[in-house]
Amino acid sequence: MNIDSIRNGIVIDHISAGKGMKLVSLLELDRDDVSVAIIKNVHSQKMGKKDIIKIDADIPVNLDVIGYVDPDATVNVIKDGVLVEKKTIERPKILTGVIRCKNPRCITTTEQELKHVFCLRDDGYRCMYCETKAE
Template structure:
C-alpha cells in the first residue's frame, strides 16, 4: 500500500481533477524550488472517483487564482505544526490575463504577439471565458 505521510508546515492541494496535478506542478515550478513535494496521481476519491493531490512542505505562498483555473473545485489546505489552519476554495477570477490563449485563428492576439490575451468570465458554473478581442468562448474543461 502506498503511504504518503502528513506534512508539518506548508500546503496540501486536494480535489485536483485527475490528470491535472502534473500541470499544476509545472505551473507552480515546484521542480525548481527548495520544498519537498509529493505529487499523488489518480488517488481514490469518494466524490469524483479519482483525483490528484499535491503536498508541499515549507511553502509560504501559492497563486490561488491560477489553481482555480486549472482545476475548478480544488481545495487548498494550509498546514502549520501538522494542523490545518486554513481551508481555501478559490473561486474563478472575473478576468484572466496572459494565462489562457485564444484558440480562434482569426483573433488579433494570434497575429499581434505584443497583445496580451485577456478573457472575461461569462459563466462560473461551467468555467466559460470570453476573449475580449474576438468574443470567442473558451471552456476551462477544454483547456
C-alpha cells in the first residue's frame, strides 16, 4: 500500500497496531479540516504490525495524548519534504482535559467547567479528584 509522502506536516509512526484510530479520535484529527492518512496494520520488522498517522499540515499536536495512548510512538515533523524534528514522547504525569472520569460520584460530574485531570500512578491513570482509575 502506498501513501504519498507529505511535504509539510507530521508523521506519527510506530503506533501499536490497533491504537491509531483511538489516537485520531483523542487528537480530534477527525474534526480538523486537514488531510489525514490513517494507515493500519502496516508490516514492521521491529513491531510486527503497526499503525501510522500522516497529517498533511503543520498543526499543533498534543504530545500528552500520544504519550497517554502509546508512549512508544514516534513523532516526526516534516518541512519541505525533509525530516526536521523528532519529538520525544513520554507518558505524561498529569493528563488534563483528554479523558473523562466515569465515576458518577465524582465532583467532575457536577462542577461547572472543571477540567478532568488524571494523575499517573503505579497502576495507570487515576482521577485527581476521586482516584477512580481511567478506563
